[in-house]
Structures are given as C-alpha cells and as structure tokens.
Amino acid sequence: MSLRFLEIHLNHFSFKLLIALFLFLGGKANLFAQNSTRLQKLDSLIQRDKTYLKEDTEKLDTYIKILIKTYNYAVDTDKFKEYSNKSIKLGIKLKNSARLADAYHYTGFHYHSFGALDKAEEYYKISLQKANEVNYLEGLSKSYLNLAALYNNLSDYSKALDANLAATAIFHKLGDLSSTASCYINIAVIYTSLNQHKTAIEYLNKALKVFTELNNSPYGLGLIYSNLSKCYLGASDAELKQLGVDKTERYEKALAYVEKSLQIALDGDMKSLIVSNYEIKGNISEAIGEKGKALESYKLSLVHAKTLSGQYYVGSASAVLAKFYASENNLKLADELANEALKIGQRNKYYKIERDAYEILSDVAEKEGSFSEALVFYRNYVASKEKLFNEEKEKEITRKQLQLNFGVKEREYQLRQQLTDANLKQQEQALTLKSQQLALSDKEKTLQRLTFLQKQADLEHDKHEQTNLLKQQQFKSTLDKHVKDKQINLQRAALNFNKNINLFLGVLAMILLTSAIVVFFAQRKTKRLNRIISQQKLELENLSAVKDRIFSVVSHDMRAPVNSLIAIIQLLEDGNISQEKLIKYAGLLKNSLGYTSNMMENLLNWASSQMQGFKPMFEAVNIGLCIGDVVNSMHANSSEKNIKLVSQVNDNIVCYTDANMLSLVLRNLISNAIKFTANNGNVFVVAEVTEDFVSIAVIDDGIGLTAQQIEAVNNSIYTETGKTTRGTNDEKGTGIGLTLCKKFSELMKGKLT
Template sequence: MRLLLISLLLITGIATAQPAKTDSLIQKLRLATSDTTRIRLHNALATAYFGQDAMRGIKHATQALAMATKAKNHLGKAKALLLLSRGNLILGQYDRGLNRAFSALKIGTQLQDTTIMFGAQNMLGIMYFKLDDTTNAQLHYTTALELATKTTNKSWLGKTYNNLGNLYEIEGNYRKALRYFQKAVMLQAALGDVQSQAINLHNIGNIHLNLAEPAQGLPYLYQSIQLNRSIGNQMLLPTTLGSIANIYLATGDTLKALATAKQSYDASLATNSSKKISAAAQLLQQIYASMRQFEPAYQLMVIIAKHEARLDLESQQKAAAEITARYEAEGREEALQRLEAEKEKQGLMIAQQQLILVLGGVIIILLLISFLILYISRKKIRKTHTDLVEVNSKLLQQHVLISTQKDDLATQALLLQQQNEALEKHSTFKNKIFSIISHDLRAPLNSLKGILSLANSPSLTEERIKVIFGLLEKEMVTAANMLQNLLIWAKAQLEASTLALEELNIAKLAATVISETEAQASIKNIKIQLIINPDFSVTADKERLSFVLRNLVTNAIKFTQPDGEIRLEANLLDTAVAIHVIDAGEGIAAENVSNLFTEKRFSTLGTQQEKGTGLGLVFSYELLQSMNGKMKVDSQPGKGSTFTILLPKIQNAVNEISGEDKVKTLAL
C-alpha cells in the first residue's frame, strides 16, 4: 500500500511540473534573428517537448526540418530528421521513423559527423528492434557501439549498453541483459544523464519479472518514476506503471496490480500514443479477464483493436522491408561505382604498360640501328645483342603480367556479379518467408487468442457464443489455408532444381481438385461443372498444378453467391493448353487486377464474409512460372471472373472434342 501511495504522489508531481525550460526556449525563439538560430531552437524545443507532449515535439522538429531544407543547413536538417524519427518511435510509426533515420545517416556520412552517425545508427537499431527484426537491430547496435568506443563517448556507450541489454532480454539471456543495464546506469549516473538513467532503472526493475524474486524490481521502478518527475518526462510513466502492475501480478497481489494497471492506462491516454494506449489496455484487459470480470475486459478489447488498427504494424514492417531494400540497393550501387573506378584505374595502368611496350619496341629498333652502325666491331655487336635479348625478355614478362592481371580482373568481376545475384535472391526469399511467417500467420493466431479468452466467460449469452464460434471458425480456416499455401510455395522455392515434370491428364486432375473442394462448395450449394476433354494432357508438376487449380477453384467458391455455378474448361491453342476456371461471382475492380500477382497483394471478404490473405494467387503465379506457364485474368465487377492457366502443349496433342459424353457435372 505504501508503494502504491508513492506512485500516486509521483504521478501528481509529474503532472504539475513547471515547463520553465520550454518557456525560456520559446522566448529565445521569438527574439532570434537568424535561420541558424531558429533551426537550433526549434530542435531544442522538440527535444524538450518529447518528454511531455510528443505532438508538440513533432511540430517543432517539422518546422526545423522545413527551415533547414530551405536554408540548405545540412547539419540542422539531419538533427531534425533524427528528432522526427524519435517522435515516430513514441507514436509507434516505425516505418516512417526508419526512413527518416536512414536519411539522417546519409547526411551524417556525407558530413562525416560522428554525432549524427551514432544517433542514426542507434535509432535504426531501435526501429528494427520494435519491428521484431533482431538481425538488423544487432547490426546497427554493433555499429553504434564501435562509434561510441572509437570516440570514447561515455553517454553513447551507456545508450548502446541499454539497447544491447534489450536484445539479450528478448533472447532470454536475462542475467547478461541485467549486467548491460547496470553498466549503462552507472555510466549515466556519473554523467548526470537523468533521462537515460531513468530508462535503465525501468529496464532493471522490469527484468526482475524474469528472475527469482520479482518484488526486488519495485524500488528500481519507483526510482525511475521519481527521476522522470524531476525532469517532467511523462512519456515513460505508462510503461513503468505497467511493469509495477506485472510485478504485483507475479507476487499474487491482484488488487494492487489492478489499481496500478488503471493508473498506467490513465497515464497512457494523456500521451495520445496509440502504442502506449494499446499496451496499457492489454495489461488491464488481462487482469480483468483473470478476475473473471468479462464485461470490462470485452470493452478493453474493442479499445485495443481500435489502436492496433492505427498502428498497423504489418504495413509498417512491409514498408520497413522496402526502405531497407532500397538503402541496401543504394549501397550496392555505390560498390559498383567503386568497382568501375577501380577498373578505370586498372585500364590506365594497362595503357601505361602498353606505352612501355611501344617504347620498348622503339628501343629495340634503335639498338638494331646501332648494331648495323657498329657492325665493324664484333665485340660491340655481341654486347648489343646481349642487351637486346635482356630487354626483350623483360618486355615479355611484363606482357605476361599484364595479361594475367586482365584475366584476374575479368574473373573477379564475374564472381562479384554472381555473388550479388545470389545474395539478392536469398535476401528476397528470406524477407518474404520471414514476413509471412512472423506477421500474416501471427494476426489470425492473435485473433484466436483474444476470442478464446472471451469464451471463458460463464455469463456469455447463447447468441454471443455463436458469434464467437463463428469468428473462431473463420480465423481457423484463414490460418490453415495460409499455412497450407505457404508450405507448398516454400517447398517449391527450396526444391526448385527438382521439378517433377510428367504427363498429366487434365480432366482427372481437375476432377480430383473438385472432389477436394466439394465440402466447401456444398456449404453454399454451388454447382461445379467439369467441361474438359478427357484426352487432353499436359506436361507439368502434379503437386504444383494441383495447388494452382485448387487455389483458383477455392477463390471462385469464395466469391460466388449461394446456389451459383462454377465451370472448369480447357482448349488447345497453337503452342499451349489453356485451362479456364470461370465463375459468375462479384468480379474484380480494374484497378486491382494489375496487382493480383505482385507483392502488392490484397484480400477482400467473400460473399459470406470469408477471409483470405492474398497469398494464394501470388504463390500460384510463381509456381506456374517454374513450369514455364502463365496465368491471365479477365474480370468484370458484378459479372464474374475467368482465370486462365497456359501451359506448353505436349507433342501430338489430340484435337479438342465436344459433346454430351465429354461433360461431367457435379451438383454440390
């Protein structure tokens, strides 16, 4: 109870802190006469406000960026970009922050300003850490540590130790993380860096949740609140209170945990940060659910969903991947430019050596003339001959050396090109598979977790139970379909060199696919017609072609109204076999057709609100390409869609046959 009262007093103290520093800076800004001074003061105001009001801080950083850009003040621009990146971090806008940190790093590198370079590397590490990309986070933290060590800057070392401690905590190495936090707080206490010291005290207190005695973390957390109070920093308050509530939960004091979690939620509302509001609401919702108070828990789930939608972490991660790829591409371009410069330098050396060869030839000619002139003296002639042989030998050695160097350069250039192509291919596959597994699959699983926590309520009505199980079924179907598509696609990617091509009967393969989707079609009473000549065959990989057909039929069922009809047809072209999946469903808007088979995937709900991920068509398109096939789509909104598979025609293909005996109709 005593600690709870202390936390209330600390919160009150923070709320009533006097903004003397900001008032002084505003007064100086009004009196400033030069752009350089105004830019510096706007950046200083942004730094001061980020501890109290993130939106005001962003406003001043934006003004500093605009003025610095107009005045071509590169250093002021880089500082403003780093401050805006910090504001994006507070608001949970990690993709924007990543882009601005990269821009600041580029300017810092050009200026060779170690302060900007360290700040950008440190911020990039934090952004990647928040985006769950620990590999890139480790890379940038390590670079920041190298800069801090090289410059012997203790403040930078303290910040980097803190960030590395966060990484080790995520990896589960809690003792090592605690040592890094303790090293950081000692450095920051010696330097008088109160804000950074408060952050590390929070981290030390929070990590005790994973150690033997969680209650030992409480003094550190309350000391962190006290330090933040002394500098008027309110942004860390919701997180610190949340850690205190978690410790109370771990020690079995649920009532204190509930009271502190409510304080954390109230403090998060004052920050206007969706990231902090969502985190505080999740903690409070978990406590209510554990106390079987399901009504407030349900209301908090609505609030969480609202703020999670604002954060849209999945889109931020995709944008971050694009930003990272663009930055790496720029790096590769610079490397290629350096290689071209080196090749040009080697070319000049070769030209000089060729000039030496020419001069050597001239020398040989002069020696020959001397030989004729000195013909009378045999001794002189023999000496001249010996000299000519020696010079010629050296020239031949130089010529061999030049030829060897040219061959080495050509080999190195070819090897570099091959390695670059392999790295790009592996990086693309890694980023795609990690993005899909980490985020497309996690979204439906998180939804399942939230729905199952609601299902524990004994007071749920029958109507609400039906709604919950309906949502549960849809999320399960979505996760299962996505996982099946992902496994087949990943197998094809990893086993691209073992393509199992064979002659396949199209009608039999299509009948198998219809049988596999029969249960799904029967739910909506959809009839599927198989109108394919039983003699038609094609050379393809059975598993991959089955996947593509099954995906197209499943999509057709999804967007076809109940009691509707789907047709599977095929016909022979000059050099290919065309397989058509035709439905009379909702159709696809023209602006979306061009994005169906690209990384800009999207998904819409079916006629009965069926969910999807948009991965199926992208995977199908790639699998067809691996078999030298193609896919086309013809769609009109409100009238339906026709998806056409084109595969190379085998030798001696039979002519198309039509008739009642070639039509098989399945009424589902």
C-alpha cells in the first residue's frame, strides 16, 4: 500500500526531479571523468585477475583492491559479492588472517553504506577476530571505527563509545591523524544524539581542521558538514550563545553546511549521505515554514533510501515523511508510511524507527478520534523508548564520556607534539642520510677486501672442522637413538598413568560438585516452602479469628431484631398496643432490620470473596451512571440526618471493571461517610482519570480516617474485621464493610487510599 501511494504523489514533482538530474549531469562533467577513471582502474584490476591464474598472496591483494574500489559505489552488487566471496575463500586457503580481516571489513562497509546494518555488524566483528589473531592494528582500528558509526545509527551509544575508545587508542599508537579525526566525528555524533550540540560542534571542528589540512577524504568532509548542520539546527539558544552565534543565524548556518555536504555526496555518489542530507534539508525548510520545499526534500530522501540494499534508511525516511504528513493532517498517508516504518523497525529490531513509528501512529489515531487505539500505540511507544535508552545505559554513557574527554585531550596534545617532532626528525634524517652515504662509499671498498680474505680463511677452517664433526656425529647419533628410545618408553608409561589419575579425579570432582548442587537447591527449596507455610499459617489463624469475631457479632446483633419482632407480634396478638406506639415500634424495628439486612448482605459478599474461584466479571462500565445509581439508593439514609448527598461525576468516564463489586464498594464507603457526618452535613462523590486508572473519592464533613487507619486496612493481615464504631447519631455498623471494600478493590486491580 505504501509503494502505491508513493507513486501517486511523486508525480507532482517528478518533472522537477528530472530537470534537476539533467542539470546535475550537465554541470558535473568532472564527476563523470572521475567515475570513468575509477571504472577504468576497476576494469584493469578485473582483467588482471582473469589473466593471473596463480592463487597466491598477489592474487589475494588484487581481490582486496577490487573490493576497495567497489565497496561504497553504485556498482553491480552481485559483482561485489562475487569478489567478496573470492577474497574470503582465498584468504582462508592461504591462512592469511590480515587479508581476511580486510576482506571482511570492506564487505561489512559495503552493507553498512547501503543500510544493511545487521549484516555489516556481523562482518565487522569477524574482521576484528581475524585482525586480533595476528595483532593487525590497521585492521582492528578500521573495524572499530566503523562499528562505532554503526552503533551510532542503532542509537546504542554505550557500544559506540566502547568502539570509539578502542579505535582512538589504536590510531594514536599508529600516529594516524586522519583516522583519529574520523573518531572525532563518531564522538560528535554521540554527543549530538545526547543533545549536547556545543560539545559535538567542538569535536567536528577538530576533525574538520585535520581533514582540511590532509585533503584526502571527501567522504569525511561531507560527513562533518552534514553533522555540523544537524548540530546548529538542534542546538539550544544557550548553546548558540556560548558558540557566539545569534539564534537568527541558526538556519542560515545549518542550510549552508548541508548544501556543502549534499554537493560532496552527489559528486561521490555517497548514497547514505545523500539520504541523510535531504532529510536534514527538509527539517530546515519545515522549521522556517517552507512546507513545499520540506515535502520535496523528504520525498527525495525516501527515493534515494530505496536505492540502498538495506532497510534502515527506508524505515527512517518513511518515519520522517509520515511525521510531516501527520503535522499537515494528511492522516491517511501518514498512517500508511508509519505502518511501513513500523514493520521495518520490528523486523530488523531498529528500536529508534519502531519508537518514532509508534509515536506517529498514536498522534494519527488521536487526531482521528480513536483514543483507545492512540493509547495502545502510545504505550508501545513508551516500551520502545525504554528498550532504546534505559537508566543503566545513561549511567554507563556518562562514565565513558568523562573517560573519553580526558583521553581525547591528552591525545590531541600528543598529536601536536608528534607533528612538531616529525618535522624535526625529517630534517635530521635527511642530514644523517647524506653523511652515511659519503661514509658508506669509502667503507664499502675496505669491507669487500676484508670479506674476501675472511672467506678464504673460513673455507680452510670449515673443511677441517667438518671432517672432525662428521665422525663425532656418527657416534653421537647411535648413542642418542638408544637414549631416546628409553625416554620415549618412560614418557608413554607416565602419560598413561597421569591420564588414568586425571580421569579418576575428574569423575570424583563431578560427583562431589553434583552432590553439593543437589544439597544446596534442596535446602533452598526447603527454606522457601517453610516461609510459605508460615505465611499461610499466619493468614489462616487471622482468618479464623476474623470468622470467630464475625460469628459472635452475628449471634449478638441478629438476636436483638428477631426478639423485637417477636415482642411486637405478641403485642399485636394481645391487642394491647395503641396505634401511636405501633408506629413508633415499627419505625425502630425497620431501622433494626435495615441494619441486619446490610450486615447479612456484607457477610454473604465476604463469604463469597473467601471462596476459591470467585472472580470479578470485567466489562466496560459508565462510572458516572454507576455512581449515580448508588447515590440515588442512599438518599433515604442521608435524608434521615438531613445530609446533602451529591454526585459530581461526568457521564463520559468509562472504566473496565466489575459493576456489582464497584457498586458494593461505593455503597459501603458512602454509608460510612453518612454514618460519621453530623446532621446537616455534606457528602460529595467525585472522579477523575489519572493515567491508566479512574480515581473515585468520597468527600464528607465527618471525622474521616487517619493515615494509620488506612494503612492498617490495606495491610494483608488486618485484624480489626468485625469491630465497629458508633456514628454521630449512635448508628451501629457491621464491622466488615472496609474489609469488603479492600478485598473487592484488590480483585478489581485497585486500592483504597
């Protein structure tokens, strides 16, 4: 679906793109000449490979040169893979670990340039392994440097810092200024990702100074200009002030740098850099309000990303374009592109792309009014963000930043000293070489004459010595053979004995270790079971105490209303009661039976909650309507004390819960509020949505509960069940209301506070 939409909307600027390409090709004859020269050299190397049939180090060197010419250019990918396989096979056959390291490195760089980061990482690691085998420092440094850049792409800054530290140390040892500058670029990328743009710009300027003086790496210059553009675009006003740049100049500087980088990338056909630069250019255009230019740049970024063999740049460019469409309320295109980016991120474990895609999808769903779907996407966005960057990584990065800053400053001083020392050494070496050349011509003649005389004497002496040695060796060889035969027999016997002893000791050690492990786990399991049994015993004892207390309450509190009912019936039978007394006694009996009914309902609910298999029935419940029903049912109780009972809950709050359990909890809490509120008081019920929960509060003018009482109710071992406190009008409770509220709140995944 995403490809079809892209074809439709690219038609609006395809004509402009075609003109731009013709202008680019017409105005860049120099680039054509450079590429033609490079292709001629490549053809020459391939022809040399065909004519040179011997499989030796020279042929392997030819394969490596072909890889160097092709790894980062738009050539036939199959041709590159062919020579990559050839170089690896020949390197294995010749057991040449250094050349194998180069072959794996350039293969990894090829995949890295085209966005296939997983394959690139695999080849870089194999290259490091092969270079380590022979202490091949150049190979180690190259692979560490590119691994650092790769981990920057994956936002794994901890690994990126490790790789940069390793690369910088080796380049310092080799005195390689160009590669040290490349490390500065990688370090700057990390600081940019951490939003420390001022520090990043300082490292980029160091690298720029080195590459400008050396003038040997167009790709390095393009990368520096691209990252400088990012830094000025993302720098805070405070950072710009520290750099001496007015905030109004931010976009001019960013645009100037990205144009320089884009020109270098187009000249060298550096596809991954082209993709990044069009994205940055789109960001600048969008920031200054040129939405049309921004859209065109984002689309060009995606077009060039699709020419790469890997999926990283396609996913990243799709996410950026989707975010732009979402900001412009083009929700259909934003949704299609974001879903495409999400698939790429999930399939390849690109957590940064996955995070950005979820954020865009959440925004789109929210704008479409699908709030439940938006919430799901936002939760996934938070989960992806946590994968990408957790607290432990932040600590590790901070530590390594300090280590890296110190190391870089120290090496910068040493590199300056090396440049000064190198100039002095070159002058001294030139003078020494001239003196040695003059002295050598005189000494050569004398040495040749002495050598001739010495050789003549040596030949005579050697002849005599060889005759004597021959006789001695014949005797010695016979004697040595006899001694060696005896030694071999003794060694064989000793080896057999040692082998048996080692086997016995190994078996014995395994038996003892296994026994120890079995005993250890058995003891640990026993302790864990004892703890569980003790806890269960305590809970059963508390439950038994609660049960006894409840039965004592029931036996006492149910006897009184039943006896009262019997007495009134007897009076009615005798006919000895007036109408006035009958009405009075009936009212008292109604209150008593109402209390008894509430107590029986709470007891039955408590008994149900203690049964195994008792579970809430979760469903979508309108909180406002549910609270309204409970409040209406409690108006009779509140009217007796002239208490104002009001629900202030909106009818648009919906929660996933058990309606019956929620009603029971609310009835008990509102009943308690009425019970402990004086006559003519107020009781309000309010609710609000906080994150993933609905908070319901019963607010009254009564004495309320202390923090210690609330903590005691929420305690897993609550020992006050069955006890009751008289209300403001001497009302009596059941003693298990709060226990039921706490139990049912836990079953509904809530809590009392």
